[in-house]
Amino acid sequence: MSLSEEALRAALTERSGAAWVTPILVHAETGSTNDDAKALAREGAAAGTLVVADAQTKGRGRSGASWHSPPGENVYLSLVLRPALAASAVAPLTLVVGLAVRDAVARRVGRPVLVKWPNDVLVDEKKLAGILIEGQVRGDALASIVVGIGVNVAVRAFPPPLDAIATSLAIAGASDLDRSTLVAEIVRNVARETERFAAQGLAPFLERLASNDALSGREVTVGGARGVARGIDALGRLRVELADGSVHAAVSGHVEVSPRG
Ligand code: BTN
Numbered sequence: 001m002s003l004s005e006e007a008l009r010a011a012l013t014e015r016s017g018a019a020w021v022t023p024i025l026v027h028a029e030t031g032s033t034n035d036d037a038k039a040l041a042r043e044g045a046a047a048g049t050l051v052v053a054d055a056q057t058k059g060r061g062r063s064g065a066s067w068h069s070p071p072g073e074n075v076y077l078s079l080v081l082r083p084a085l086a087a088s089a090v091a092p093l094t095l096v097v098g099l100a101v102r103d104a105v106a107r108r109v110g111r112p113v114l115v116k117w118p119n120d121v122l123v124d125e126k127k128l129a130g131i132l133i134e135g136q137v138r139g140d141a142l143a144s145i146v147v148g149i150g151v152n153v154a155v156r157a158f159p160p161p162l163d164a165i166a167t168s169l170a171i172a173g174a175s176d177l178d179r180s181t182l183v184a185e186i187v188r189n190v191a192r193e194t195e196r197f198a199a200q201g202l203a204p205f206l207e208r209l210a211s212n213d214a215l216s217g218r219e220v221t222v223g224g225a226r227g228v229a230r231g232i233d234a235l236g237r238l239r240v241e242l243a244d245g246s247v248h249a250a251v252s253g254h255v256e257v258s259p260r261g
Contacts, residue, residue, distance in 0.1 A: 003054050003179055011184035018188045021048045021079075029071065031058040034132060034148035037078035041136050041144040048191075049080040052183060059150065061130055062119055063254065067150050068162055075151040075179055079187055080144055083198040087142045090135050091252070092236025094119045096197045096205055097131050097147055100189035102212060104182065105129070105151065108174035114214035117229075117238045117255060121151075122214045125257075126167035128152055147190055153177055202236055219258035222250045229255075 005026045013019040023045075030036055033051040035058070040049055053076045059067035069076055085093075098115040105121070105128065106113040114122050121129035132148040152168035154177055169177060196204060210216070215229035220240060227242040237249035 003052060003183075007180040008050075008052065008183055011178075011180040012187065015181060016184040016188035018184065018191065021050050021187055021191075022046075023049055025049075025051045027051070027053040029053065029055045029057060032056055032060050032148075033076050033078035034060060034134060034146050037080050037146040037148070038134060038136065041080045041146060045080050045144075047080060047082040047144070050183075050187060051078045052076065060132060060148075061150075062132055067130065067132075068152075068155075068158065068166070069150070070155065073152075073154040074168075075149070075153055075183055075186070077183055077186070078146050078148045079190060080146055081191065081194055082144045083142075083194050085142050085145075085198050087135055087137050087140070089201075090133065090142065090145060091118075092202045093145070093147075093194065093197055094131050094133050095209055095232065095236055096193050096202070097133065097149070097190055099205060099208055099212065100193045101129050101131065101149060101151065101186055104185040104189050105169060105174070108169060108177075109172045111172070112212075114212050115209065116214035117232060118236075118252065120214070123167050123172045125214070127165055128167050128169065128172065147194070149186060149190070151182065151186070153179060153182065202234060206232070206234065215255065215257065219261070221256040221258070223253040225250065 012021050030053045037051045055071035056069035059069035061067045102113050119131040129151040134146045136144045154170045155168045158166045209232050220229045225248040227240040230239040230241045240248045
């Protein structure tokens with residue numbers, strides 16, 4: 001379970017053919033790997049710069065939430081990328097990264113691993129991983145992005161209120177829990193899918209998003225709109241069918257899912 005630059009380098013080179021991921025910075029503890037990677041990106045760090053930590057003291061989630069980041073058990077990583085994308089086109093990339101993370105963990109888990117719009121990966125309706133993408137804009141152009149990913153790997157108990165909503169690979173029954181291998185697979189998938197998204201947009205991902213959609217058919221509330229989730233549209237918006245039959249397309253926001261009736 002050790003996390004070291006050597007182990008990560010070996011996994012990235014030998015197991016996933018991603019030797020271009022460099023430099024790799026491994027911290028025993030840091031505030032937030034996203035903050036570290038953003039600082040490096042501002043200083044001109046190349047695409048492929050990877051920051052990994054064993055623990056975070058200020059791990060961040062979306063909307064200012066904190067991300068539970070104890071030592072020794074999980075994956076906290078931030079990858080600097082410089083995709084050819086307009087700043088306005090970045091939002092759906094969170095879904096694409098969700099699929100990339102899903103694909104890396106799914107074969108380790110004996111049951112469905114699903115993507116919950118806009119930035120979660122779920123098993124058994126509980127959160128296994130979260131994604132926080134932050135862009136650095138220069139003028140009108142997107143200079144870089146930092147793709148931050150937290151995966152609950154070996155943690156078996158969460159403090160309240162997380163115990164009700166979070167899970168881990170270990171809880172989900174996954175056996176291969178080597179964090180370096182997992183990081184390597186996630187990084188390879190994220191880099192490949194980000195390149196594809198930059199070249200072709202969301203279209204090549206829509207089918208996979210539909211077949212791995214945690215919300216489809218569920219009663220949801222998002223941004224004040226309540227209805228039944230009806231998939232993700234070509235712009236990456238969540239389609240919500242309202243009581244009057246009309247469809248609201250949510251651009252962003254937290255989704256509250258009603259318990260199954
Ligand atoms: C969310 O679900 O709200 C997003 C969680 C993102 C957490 C990761 S852990 C690595 C990186 N560093 C951070 O501070 N946040 C992201």
